[in-house]
Amino acid sequence: MIRGICYAVLVVLSSTAPTAWAQVAVDELSAEHATLGDYAKFRFPLVQGEGEAAQRINTWLQVSLLEHFPGGPGQTPFDAVWPKEGQWTGVTSLDYQVVTNAAGFLSIVFNGEYTGAYPSSFSQSYQFETQTGQPLFLATLFTEAGARKLQDRVDAMQIHDIDAFLQADQPNGLDQQEAEIQADLYRECRENVRAGLYDEREWQLRADALVMIRGCGFPHAVRALNDLGDEESRFDYEALTPWLSEYGHCLLVEKRADCPLPRPGPHGVFMGEIDGRFSVTLVLGAWSGPAWYAYDKYKVPIRLHQEASRDGAVVLTRRADGETTEIFTFQWTDDGDLVGRWQRPGRPPLPVHLH
Known part of the structure; x- marks a missing residue:
């Protein structure tokens, strides 16, 4: 039996803190597993805000570590990864720390343990620019x-x-x-x-x-x-x-929050529509796998495989029982958008535009 999920404020900011700090409000998701004893409580950050930046950060983190889209089905966000009742296989502990909450970026580290044949501890850090919420990589900063x-x-x-x-x-x-x-x-x-x-x-x-x-x-x-x-x-x-790159120097040395953004990709969170009618969110390169997407109406994660391409296209496929059931084919635009088509085998393709 799962005891439920609660929300608590993680960071309380001093009124005397420098203006370069505390630009993102971070709350907490927590839930207790009934059968894990001392490791029952799981903690996870939740960035507050209605804009796309908060949505991207929360989506990247939850897909990477929980295989879950924010607001998706389940009693708790941890349902997909922690052990089923009476079992030990899965993520058996998970906690985090906000390393830095600065004007232009957010840095968070997670520590946990996964149990398969034997327990294995892990530590994973994530950094985000806070203008759009996309993850940061060394290749972006240098x-x-x-x-x-x-x-x-x-x-x-x-x-x-x-x-x-x-x-x-x-x-x-x-x-x-x-x-x-x-x-x-x-x-x-x-x-x-x-x-x-x-x-x-x-x-x-x-x-x-x-x-x-x-x-x-x-x-x-x-x-x-x-x-x-x-x-x-x-x-x-x-x-x-x-x-450092120009962007890295602006963000880290000049400590500015308004740095001209580099071209996004090839990893990140992209939002848009299929055929102008179906709102979807796509995650490329998360820690949990090559790609995931979900229809925003349902928020059910769908795992995708990234296929090799010779012409610079991004080709993602969904498979079931060894058969390809869906295909996304994208090209990058100069603005860093993904434009292409979605198709089921034997059916006409539908246009897709994600940003």
């Missing part, structure tokens, strides 16, 4: 060369730490077999870093610095051997100036 330099710098720090650890005598109480397993895992991690296999690092936007989080992510069975754990590399925004 030039291509700047993002590469940042990645190289963090990789070099991690390789240095691993080498120093392997060269030192570690009085960690491990027996010979455990010590050999630990050393092999760190050598494997080092080679993965050198090969560029850790491109999607965890990162956060703090008040005055970008923080990159680096670690080796040992398998669950040997997690206790990960003496280095996760480490943070802090980069003050002023020091990043040579690497």
